[in-house]
Amino acid sequence: MSGSEPRADPATAVVDNREAGQFELVVDGQTAFLIYERTPTSLVLVHTEVPPALRGRHIGDILARAAIDAAHASGLHVVAVCPFVRAYIKKHPDVA
Numbered sequence: 001m002s003g004s005e006p007r008a009d010p011a012t013a014v015v016d017n018r019e020a021g022q023f024e025l026v027v028d029g030q031t032a033f034l035i036y037e038r039t040p041t042s043l044v045l046v047h048t049e050v051p052p053a054l055r056g057r058h059i060g061d062i063l064a065r066a067a068i069d070a071a072h073a074s075g076l077h078v079v080a081v082c083p084f085v086r087a088y089i090k091k092h093p094d095v096a
Contacts, residue, residue: 014066023067027054034063034082043071044079064088068095 014025022033030051037044045067050059064085071078078096080086089096 014063016070023063023070025059025063025066027057027059030054032059032063034060034067034085036067038076042077042079043067043074045082045085047082048084060084061088065092065095 014023017024017033018038020033021037022035024031024033026032030053032050032054033048034045035047035049037046045064048060048063050063065088067085068078068089078089080089
């Protein structure tokens, strides 16, 4: 990540909960998540949800970046259905 990218607290980490089909980040005891669908060739990013108490802390950005990085690491295309992720990619075209 560049210096302008949001960073999670070192004690937290984004987890790919494949069983639930979502990336998760627990902060202050609350879980933010990004729901996805995995196909043989792509990772379809469907919906991002951040609890109200965590908003304004770039948690959604952290989830979006983790999902995009995971897709690239697996050789999958990113399909951004989620409006939040589409906006993130527009602001950070270098990650797409």
